[in-house]
Amino acid sequence: MKSIRNFLIIVLLSVICLVNFVAALHGYQRSMQQADQLITQQLRDAGQLLLQLYEIPATDPENESNQTHFGRQPKPASHAGLGDDLLFQIWRDNQLIALSSNAPQQRFAEARSAGAPQRFYRGKQWRYEFVHQPPLVMIVAQNNDRYTQLIETMIVESILPIIWVLPFIGILIWLIVKRGLGPLRNLAKRLQQRGDNDLSPIENHHYPEEITGVATAINQLMQRLELAFERERRFAADAAHELRTPLAGLKVNLHNLVQQAQQDQSNESLETIWALEAGVDRMSHSIEQILALHRFSPEQFNTHLESIELVPLVQECIAESYTLINQRAQTIELISSPCNVRGDRFALTTVVRNLIDNACKYTPQGGKLIVSVGTRQKVIFIRVEDSGPGIPEREQQRVTSRFYRVGGDSHHSGIVGSGLGLSIIESITQLHRGQLSLSRSEQLGGLCAQVEIPVDPRDQKASL
Amino acid sequence: MNLLLIEDDAVLSAALCKALRAEGFVIEAVLNGRDALSHCKALMPEIAILDLGLPDIDGVKLLKQLREVHRQLAVLVLTARDGTADKVRALDAGADDYVIKPFETAELMARLRVLSRRLGTAESALIEIAGITLDLNSHNVTHDQQLLELTRREYMLLKALMENAGRVQTKEALERRLYGWGEEVASNTIEVHISNLRKKLPERFIQTIRGVGYTVSKD
Numbered sequence: 001m002k003s004i005r006n007f008l009i010i011v012l013l014s015v016i017c018l019v020n021f022v023a024a025l026h027g028y029q030r031s032m033q034q035a036d037q038l039i040t041q042q043l044r045d046a047g048q049l050l051l052q053l054y055e056i057p058a059t060d061p062e063n064e065s066n067q068t069h070f071g072r073q074p075k076p077a078s079h080a081g082l083g084d085d086l087l088f089q090i091w092r093d094n095q096l097i098a099l100s101s102n103a104p105q106q107r108f109a110e111a112r113s114a115g116a117p118q119r120f121y122r123g124k125q126w127r128y129e130f131v132h133q134p135p136l137v138m139i140v141a142q143n144n145d146r147y148t149q150l151i152e153t154m155i156v157e158s159i160l161p162i163i164w165v166l167p168f169i170g171i172l173i174w175l176i177v178k179r180g181l182g183p184l185r186n187l188a189k190r191l192q193q194r195g196d197n198d199l200s201p202i203e204n205h206h207y208p209e210e211i212t213g214v215a216t217a218i219n220q221l222m223q224r225l226e227l228a229f230e231r232e233r234r235f236a237a238d239a240a241h242e243l244r245t246p247l248a249g250l251k252v253n254l255h256n257l258v259q260q261a262q263q264d265q266s267n268e269s270l271e272t273i274w275a276l277e278a279g280v281d282r283m284s285h286s287i288e289q290i291l292a293l294h295r296f297s298p299e300q301f302n303t304h305l306e307s308i309e310l311v312p313l314v315q316e317c318i319a320e321s322y323t324l325i326n327q328r329a330q331t332i333e334l335i336s337s338p339c340n341v342r343g344d345r346f347a348l349t350t351v352v353r354n355l356i357d358n359a360c361k362y363t364p365q366g367g368k369l370i371v372s373v374g375t376r377q378k379v380i381f382i383r384v385e386d387s388g389p390g391i392p393e394r395e396q397q398r399v400t401s402r403f404y405r406v407g408g409d410s411h412h413s414g415i416v417g418s419g420l421g422l423s424i425i426e427s428i429t430q431l432h433r434g435q436l437s438l439s440r441s442e443q444l445g446g447l448c449a450q451v452e453i454p455v456d457p458r459d460q461k462a463s464l
Numbered sequence: 465m466n467l468l469l470i471e472d473d474a475v476l477s478a479a480l481c482k483a484l485r486a487e488g489f490v491i492e493a494v495l496n497g498r499d500a501l502s503h504c505k506a507l508m509p510e511i512a513i514l515d516l517g518l519p520d521i522d523g524v525k526l527l528k529q530l531r532e533v534h535r536q537l538a539v540l541v542l543t544a545r546d547g548t549a550d551k552v553r554a555l556d557a558g559a560d561d562y563v564i565k566p567f568e569t570a571e572l573m574a575r576l577r578v579l580s581r582r583l584g585t586a587e588s589a590l591i592e593i594a595g596i597t598l599d600l601n602s603h604n605v606t607h608d609q610q611l612l613e614l615t616r617r618e619y620m621l622l623k624a625l626m627e628n629a630g631r632v633q634t635k636e637a638l639e640r641r642l643y644g645w646g647e648e649v650a651s652n653t654i655e656v657h658i659s660n661l662r663k664k665l666p667e668r669f670i671q672t673i674r675g676v677g678y679t680v681s682k683d
Contacts, residue, residue, distance in 0.1 A: 244544040244564075245515075247565065248566040249475040251567070255479075255483055255570070315634045315635075315676045318676045319673075326630065326681065332676075333674035334673070336675055346547060346548045
């Protein structure tokens with residue numbers, strides 16, 4: 001069933017058609033029967049009447065004159081009132097004693113058969129009846145055509161309205177079904193119109209009771225979903241706390257160990273400690289990235305959308321990443337023109353930080369990074385180019401999938417990474433209706449990672 | 465320098481105490497908010513390191529209460545939460561700095577030193593980088609024992625850069641530090657000051673990050 005409305009309309013119309021048809025058929029048959037009874041009665045009455053009119057010297061069969069007059073050559077009687085449509089014969093035993101002008105000399109019909117006897121005569125259908133008045137037998141016949149026509153006209157006249165009223169019934173049903181399904185359509189529309197994160201209950205007091213049930217069920221589902229999301233959000237925050245605090249403890253303890261080992265000048269333990277440190281760093285990096293990925297998945301994304309000046313945000317990100325860049329003796333520069341973007345500040349900061357950190361990590365010591373921010377054809381772009389090795393074209397598609405790293409875990413750079421960075425960037429970019437693209441940097445020869453976000457109409461004036 | 469560490473994780477607390485004592489800080493550690501308030505009243509530390517996720521009291525609330533009992537207290541907030549909202553909430557409540565766990569121990573030390581210098585109670589009020597010495601008490605700047613003549617704004621600019629050595633100061637951040645709200649600042653003011661400063665300092669002491677701001681290397 002594709003559409004309840006169409007289903008209801010078609011089924012209701014079909015049922016009404018069928019019922020009407022059966023009723024019409026039944027009515028037709030009943031009417032025909034009654035009409036037939038009426039005709040039989042009429043013919044008999046006419047016969048009785050005619051017999052009365054033809055007063056026959058009834059009881060004297062020896063009367064020759066009578067016989068000559070009536071029997072041998074019975075003359076057709078002419079009756080002005082009878083016309084062509086009625087004929088009769090009056091028989092005494094096997095002798096025709098009277099007949100109408102249009103009746104044949106032969107016996108019109110033998111014994112009465114069952115039902116409504118008819119015969120074909122002079123190109124017309126005749127309905128006949130016997131009237132017995134011993135010793136006389138009268139056959140009265142009537143031209144059927146006229147009656148049939150009359151009856152049919154009558155019946156058709158009474159049945160026809162049932163048929164031509166059907167379209168009106170159809171329209172009426174259509175309107176009624178449409179109105180009846182209105183609340184359902186309304187509910188569907190309201191569900192469609194709400195945002196991805198809108199889990200508020202539906203107002204259901206003005207719905208009919210059938211839909212109130214559905215709405216209540218949906219509301220309960222929404223409530224459970226919201227609880228689940230809330231639990232998940234809290235879980236993320238709790239997980240962050242639970243993991244970050246022990247990690248902080250680990251790191252401080254490692255720091256103390258390094259101090260101790262340096263005092264003791266124990267190179268062997270220093271090496272072990274550095275290996276430990278690298279492991280801890282990698283772990284904390286992965287935890288951060290997993291939390292970020294989780295936080296910026298569409299279900300979790302709490303949209304605190306605001307108009308954000310992008311240039312200061314990017315400057316801040318560069319300032320924060322600078323320690324790492326300086327450590328690697330790299331240079332970074334920002335080429336920017338002022339622009340505003342509608343988005344979530346924390347999410348966008350994460351994007352820019354990830355882009356810069358990625359570029360920094362995969363570019364060798366002493367390399368160069370260029371960050372460009374601006375607007376081009378109603379699209380805001382944030383581009384980070386580096387002088388590193390770049391990503392081969394055939395791998396560019398795959399690097400955004402979670403946990404994928406170029407060259408697998410044995411990444412040649414030996415750099416701490418979880419393979420989540422680009423995946424997070426892509427996820428956030430999509431939440432801002434933008435897209436991430438990777439290409440070869442024209443300027444520096446390395447990777448060019450670009451995030452493009454369409455300008456929000458509300459910000460258009462600001463960025464012009 | 466007296467520190468009060470308010471952190472409910474015993475392992476982290478013990479490790480931090482050890483690391484900070486090694487750096488010459490005097491440190492007292494408490495594991496919950498109630499003890500923090502009583503210790504703060506009794507010891508009157510200069511700086512409190514406050515974990516926002518304490519078991520008995522909301523961190524931001526405790527921060528306000530600490531401020532009530534000890535007005536001059538500098539507070540460095542430690543937190544496992546990294547949302548912008550949390551950060552803003554903590555800074556609004558009067559935190560002086562904000563560090564997200566897990567942090568680099570060296571980073572934490574550096575920030576504590578900046579705080580102690582700002583309080584003017586550092587044992588050494590001198591910041592020395594690559595032969596340049598900045599005395600926070602006398603406001604004198606010397607290059608290889610030679611006194612440099614700096615204007616007030618140039619001194620403030622250099623102080624901002626040297627205090628945050630190794631970190632980039634954006635042009636906007638420097639403007640905010642040098643000028644009050646509503647003061648008219650020409651768009652190239654900072655560039656002019658920097659260019660004047662550079663003439664008095666060794667080459668490449670102040671580095672430009674094009675499009676972002678300026679930095680002074682740590683070493």
